[in-house]
Amino acid sequence: MARAIKPRVGMYENVKNQFEKAAEVMGLDESVKKILSITNNEIVVHFPVKMDDGSVKVFTGYRVQHNNALGPYKGGLRYHPTVDIDAARALATWMTWKTSLAGLPYGGGKGGIQIDPKQYSQAELERITRRFTYALGDNIGPEHDIPAPDVNTNAQMMAWIADTYMSTKSPSERSKNQHVVTGKPVGSGGLEGRDRATGFGVVVTLEAWAKLNGTTLEGKKYIVQGFGNVGYWAAHFMHKNGAILIGVQDATGTLYNPEGIDPEGLLRYQTENNTIMGYKNMEEYDSDKFFGIDCDIIIPAALGNQITEDNAATVKAKVVAEGANGPVDTDGEVILLEKGVDIIPDILCNSGGVIGSYFEWLQNRNGEIWSMDDVIVKLRKKLEDAFNGVINTSVQYKTDLRTAAYIRALSRIEMAYKQRGIFP
Structure with a gap:
């Protein structure tokens, strides 16, 4: 008898499933939960x-x-x-x-x-x-x-x-409304370093993960899905850490080279040709088998629901760093966790962007100009504090990193509601 086809879970269903799991583990107040x-x-x-x-x-x-x-x-x-x-x-x-x-x-x-x-x-x-x-x-x-x-x-x-x-x-x-939006060009009130904040944050959390596991990113092989702003900057900072990019996938196709891919050279080629395909000395790779490439780290930095029940079993990496929002669905996550694969959850891993946006908002609001050095130092501090907090919560509740991240996030909101009460 043919196996029944399981309907694909949508992004919003994934969010609700993750929320329900964390709410149950932490015992979230029922009124706040509603x-x-x-x-x-x-x-x-x-x-x-x-x-x-x-x-x-x-x-x-x-x-x-x-x-x-x-x-x-x-x-x-x-x-x-x-x-x-x-x-x-x-x-x-x-x-x-x-x-x-x-x-x-x-x-x-x-x-x-x-x-x-x-x-x-x-x-x-x-x-x-x-x-x-x-x-x-x-x-x-x-x-x-x-x-x-x-x-x-x-x-x-x-x-x-x-x-x-x-x-x-x-x-x-x-003049009082310039901070209605963040991520602006630097000449129009934007923040130095905002362009790289998300990709930088992905790598800071990976550095913290490596340190926690008694290692570094030096020599680690990794693949990136999506070579836009997040994917490129993540690859840029991974390269500075001595990690080796061996696979890249975007909407135009998939490249593979076990000897390594130069992220700067690939960016130049992509900018000139509007595609990553055809880049020098690269092997074209079956896109459906991308996440099964033998590597240490996967950085999905494109769209949601990319690692699912259909392909999670092929993952050989030790860690998935979610540069995108919701790239691993709930069914795929169950399989990865059973395989012992760590997942640095999106709400932690790619939060460098919104932290950078907060800095830009403050800069505009207060009439200040922040330097790149200021931004990078403050970003790293915020991200490392968040990572360490998630690890501590994970140990406290004996749960996975995503659920721990949710518990910390929900606890802060729960406290606000309990202190302020519900109007009227």
């Missing part, structure tokens, strides 16, 4: 934009605000065909846990537009971004909901958002 089980606000906007050829297209944008018990909603905007209300719910919820775990005065929000940005010109993307910002209106704001870059969005787009939002304010108020 509040955190749902989102606060879900905004869907439809807006028209004129294309370069004079035609008009109507786009759909999303912004989900999960929780703001600890501070303003915080989280990125992504431009991708997979963006929908469920994806935004999942990502917004993860941001609530991520900001809490990092000890930031933020809640969680997320959103974006359901488009493939490669199909549009730069001028069209500017109009789409500005019109989306205008459609969101006062649903975002520097003390209310602060967007940032995410998949397929960048510093330039954040500058357009900031300019559009500030243009809707009176002249006397415009």
Whole structure:
């Protein structure tokens, strides 16, 4: 008899499963659990934009605000065909846990537009971004909901958002609203080092993992899925640690070289050719077998639900460092943990980005300019403190690192609700 096909669990289902597990292990207050089980606000906007050829297209944008018990909603905007209300719910919820775990005065929000940005010109993307910002209106704001870059969005787009939002304010108020968005270009109020903060954070947590296991990253072989901002910068800092990149996968294909791949050379090639395929001395590899490559470390830094029940058993690495949000689904995680594979969870591993965003927000809010050295030192301290806290909680509750990270995040929010009470 043929085995029944198990339906694929969506990202939001994964988030809820992870939340339920942690809530049960820690004994989360039932009232707080009810509040955190749902989102606060879900905004869907439809807006028209004129294309370069004079035609008009109507786009759909999303912004989900999960929780703001600890501070303003915080989280990125992504431009991708997979963006929908469920994806935004999942990502917004993860941001609530991520900001809490990092000890930031933020809640969680997320959103974006359901488009493939490669199909549009730069001028069209500017109009789409500005019109989306205008459609969101006062649903975002520097003390209310602060967007940032995410998949397929960048510093330039954040500058357009900031300019559009500030243009809707009176002249006397415009300068007070620069921190409505983070991840801006340095010349427009951005933070030195914000571009590399997420990838740097991935490597800091891997350094801490290696130290915990009595080793270093020197000579460790690793693979990276996704060679965008997070994947590249993770590879850059792994290279500085003496680790060896042997496999890279992105939407254009998969490369493999057991002798090592130069991340700087690959970045130059990718920038010139808009693909990683064809890079010198590289072997093309079966994309479906990517996570089965014999290596020490896997850094999935692309999209969610990449390591699943279908491929988790092939993983040979000792640790998976989640540079993306939700790259390992709950079924895949069970298999990895049974195999003894460590997972540095996304809300810890890739939190360098939102920590960097917090520094930029402070810089703008206080009229300061932070140096790269200041940023890197402060980032490392925040990340190492968070990692050590998760390890201690894992030992205390005798549980895996993801559940421990959730417990720490949920405990901080639970305390806020218990101290403040529920209105009215």
